[in-house]
Amino acid sequence: MTSFEPPPGRRDPDVRSPQQANPSWLGQVQPQHYRPAPGPGHAPLQLPPGNRPDGFTRAQPVLPPAATAPRARASAGVAALVLGGGLLAFVSLFLVLPYLLENTGPGGFVVGFVASLLPLGSVLLAVRYIDRWEPEPKRLLLFAFAWGALVSVAVTMLIQPVFSLAAGPASGLDYRTFAVTVQAPVVEEFAKSLGLLLLLVFARKQFDGPVDGVVFAFTIAGGFAFTENILYFGRAIAGSSTPGTDLAVVFFLRGVMSPFAHAIFTGSTGLILGLAARRWHFGLTLVAFPVGLVPAMLLHSGWNSMGQDFFAQYLLVQVPIFLLAVLVVVLLRVAERRLTRQRLQEYAAAGWFTGPEVTMLATPAGRRSARRWARSIGRAQQMKAFLHAATRLAFIRQRILSGRDVPAHQLDEQQQLAEIRALRDAVLR
Template identity: 80%
Template sequence: MTSFDPPPARPSSVPVRPPQQANPSWMGQIRPQHYRPAPGDGQLQSRPALAPPYSAVPAPRTSAGVVALVLGGGVLAFVSLFLVLPYLLGNTGPGGFVIGFVASLLPLTSVLLAVRFIDRWEPEPRRLLFFAFGWGALVSIAVVMLIEPFFSAAAGPASGLDYTTFAVTVQAPVVEEFSKSLGLVLLLVFARKHFDGPVDGVVFAFTVAGGFAFTENILYFGRAIAESSNPGTDLFVVFFLRGVMSPFAHAIFTGTTGLILGMAARRWNKALTLPAFALGLVPAMLLHSGWNSMGQDFLAQYILVQVPIFLLAVLVVVLLRVAERRLTRQRLQEYAAAGWFSSQEVAMLATPAGRRAALRWARSIGRARPMKALQQAATRLALIRQRVLSGRDVPAHQQDEQRQLGEVLSLRDAVLR
């Protein structure tokens, strides 16, 4: 790897035609009038790594929105604990609570492993993942407990359904999906730069839903112990249904909302937030209601309906990851055209095989950590460029681009020294 002298930037009066592969996937669509080449020598001075031009750009700080979100989420989670914990203990008893808590860790682990798999290409900040989990496990549960009585009183009589059917097929899907997805809207509003695409939406949605299912499973597993004359058998049945057959049920429901919010976020248009939220709740509520509506023919519906839905969700995740890699490679190729990378470096930073090979080489010389950081920084650079090409808030995104180029080149220097 070497440093490169970027070519001079094109004069602004010359129209720029996007390269043929400017839109490498459905995740990265841009309008031709918004396209601009990657910055060259006219915007950022050519330099060896760690030279001074980037020192003039202030180091990025955690935004006030993210700080407010994390602190506010922590306070809400703490307050919610005083509502949720007594409810759980009252329904499960101390023994049932402890057993339910331990048993709930197993399906939770499977969901969090899925989150890690999806999030590997461009990991989200841990503080935001903690916010998402805390929102799902505590705050959304408290919101459900607070608004369910009002929703039942307002909508129950008008539905014409008996209370049990209404509670299972209407109330739970509507109230629970609304409560969980409020956390996604807060993430989109206050942590905008970290929630700028469908993959981010799915990652945050799975994390929120994993937290919600964790608390709900404590209730169901613990109640199977506390209210049964044959607790061992009943716990096994409930655990098999919820922990083995459907650990991803809530993740898939809320994941549809996260996906749609992420697609709206990729357009970088704040006006789309509320319409996308409303639209994203529809499939989440319908999937949730369909799951809760399964009755005596549960096994047949599970095999014929729920398993295909799960497989479709897996396919969507795979397609998201492929699209994210294609977008990263295309944007880094545009930086390569401006002289910032060689084609070999683009492959090293933007392809799975190239990343693995680069990490193996870095481990052999004791520099795996800076190499991994370099790969993640390059991915962030590609996504920042996607924001620049969105045509909105371009000057702010270009400043982020300058900072990120400085970080990438500094990390490259750390790998080579």
């Protein structure tokens, strides 16, 4: 792609040098892959006067007409993934639902279903928090949840007997110990993480970093835990002479003390797959799959191995693991914001944005200010779309700077710049 120098007077003095290409560990760029952001067209877009955020105080460039091809709604790979996932979930329902009803009874199933919504809600709120900066497509999150709640459960049910026959005798463990500490962690984490691998293969543009990996992993794990909780809660009702007491105990252990257990297990796999995806090397991502399963299986086995000293191990081991997971999520969000700001600054250096506009688009305070202003003029949805489009642009540039599939990503870049121009017009019209 031809690179243009910005017209005289367009480079903002507040914008740092684009050579500061590595703002955080999240988006390291090799010097040989770095290239300046493309320059804009020559005609400026004059913005109307009014009480606007600081980022909207100067003229903005217009994208050349040749680069305004419409963005496809979904790639063939994503469409196939969503369709195939929906079919698998539908088929899995005929295996999973009878199993749940057989073990819980109709009354236990209903109670278990309702009770399971509470821990599920906490996991989905965490997903929403992590995913706020660069939201994943809803269709992919729906695929992830359906995979976790139905397909991974069905895969687990089909694989467990085979795995037990093949590995049980060789383990030297009694059946219960083997089932709890070996079989469940290995089979369940493999089944859940298959969904992550499919997302990585078929939705590569949406799954290109550790934050995406954690978001998809938490969603899959939340779905799996939801179905598993229906079984445990419902069974506490169906097979007890004191159903209220037993349900309260099981709910406290699973819904209060450990709603994020499965999310943390599978989240470690998602984190490793996301780190590999950031390198944009297909072979590396495939190798990362078995590597990422190891910590998930170990964490799962460690959780299931807690016995009579459960509460001591919970406080001394599981709580620190949970706090470490929270710290990792916070660090990922900080790194994501820094990466967004640096990449948008590079577009600002080429003349696409002003310095104040980058601050508006790439900082939490700037976004809050922009949303407040947009709500005051009745254009909150347009502003939300504009902010998200700018974030996508930053991550498209990161993919360009990875050095792989550069022409395809540059086309995405031009389409995204056209979308940003249209969204800015929608906000300011």
